[in-house]
Amino acid sequence: MGYIEALVLGIIQGLTEFLPVSSSGHLEIVKALFNKQLVPEESLTFTVVLHFATALSTMVIFRKEIAQIFKGLFQFKWNDEFKFSLKIVISMLPAVFVGLYFEEQFESFFGGQIMLVGFMLIITSLLLLFADKAKNTNKDISYFTSFVVGVSQALAILPGISRSGATIASSVLLGVDRTKAARFSFLMVVPLIFGKICKDVLSGNINFESNQIGALGVGFVAAFISGLFACKWMIAIVKKSKLSYFALYCFIVGLLAVGATLLSE
Numbered sequence: 001m002g003y004i005e006a007l008v009l010g011i012i013q014g015l016t017e018f019l020p021v022s023s024s025g026h027l028e029i030v031k032a033l034f035n036k037q038l039v040p041e042e043s044l045t046f047t048v049v050l051h052f053a054t055a056l057s058t059m060v061i062f063r064k065e066i067a068q069i070f071k072g073l074f075q076f077k078w079n080d081e082f083k084f085s086l087k088i089v090i091s092m093l094p095a096v097f098v099g100l101y102f103e104e105q106f107e108s109f110f111g112g113q114i115m116l117v118g119f120m121l122i123i124t125s126l127l128l129l130f131a132d133k134a135k136n137t138n139k140d141i142s143y144f145t146s147f148v149v150g151v152s153q154a155l156a157i158l159p160g161i162s163r164s165g166a167t168i169a170s171s172v173l174l175g176v177d178r179t180k181a182a183r184f185s186f187l188m189v190v191p192l193i194f195g196k197i198c199k200d201v202l203s204g205n206i207n208f209e210s211n212q213i214g215a216l217g218v219g220f221v222a223a224f225i226s227g228l229f230a231c232k233w234m235i236a237i238v239k240k241s242k243l244s245y246f247a248l249y250c251f252i253v254g255l256l257a258v259g260a261t262l263l264s265e
Contacts, residue, residue, distance in 0.1 A: 006219035
């Protein structure tokens with residue numbers, strides 16, 4: 001993999017991890033457009049590096065909130081910090097369940113299934129449109145809401161379903177304050193990302209070859225910087241009820257993906 005390819009994929013991962021347009025769906029489309037030439041044989045290693053970069057950017061943006069979460073977990077007191085930490089844990093349960101028992105089934109949806117990606121992007125666009133039209137409130141995340149949002153996150157494993165889009169939309173549709181919904185969406189994924197990274201590293205399939213260190217570094221920096229930008233931007237977008245623009249974008253890309261697949265058959 002060259003530096004330009006690593007830069008492109010890093011930027012795509014960083015932006016689409018936070019913006020509600022599905023990072024997995026866009027990476028599948030990029031693979032198809034370039035006949036998978038942009039994706040190295042050691043794609044798992046590159047994927048782990050990019051996800052670590054976006055997780056790190058989330059931690060930088062929400063460093064104070066993350067510190068409060070750890071504080072709440074280890075104080076063992078029924079205070080606001082502990083309650084919020086418990087909601088994060090509850091939101092992780094559906095994705096952990098799916099990852100443990102249905103990982104192979106979900107992985108079968110990857111590998112150039114552009115038709116599926118197109119339909120899932122259209123579903124994402126509808127979720128964003130409905131959320132954008134929902135009435136704004138000052139309601140906080142409840143335990144029930146955190147579980148429902150967790151289910152949305154688990155379903156977002158499908159390529160084309162935006163994780164941030166699905167979790168933020170489901171929160172807003174359940175009456176949660178938009179800013180709080182975005183904040184919770186970004187925080188709830190951090191433990192899962194690090195858990196997945198640990199699992200992949202322990203699997204023994206991660207190989208850092210010396211001739212790829214430079215490209216991995218470029219991809220990491222690109223994903224980290226673009227992730228910082230996208231995370232801040234997304235919070236402002238949700239607060240101002242501007243999700244309809246992304247809904248239109250996902251709908252157009254989804255239609256193009258479906259149309260391109262039908263024409264190629």
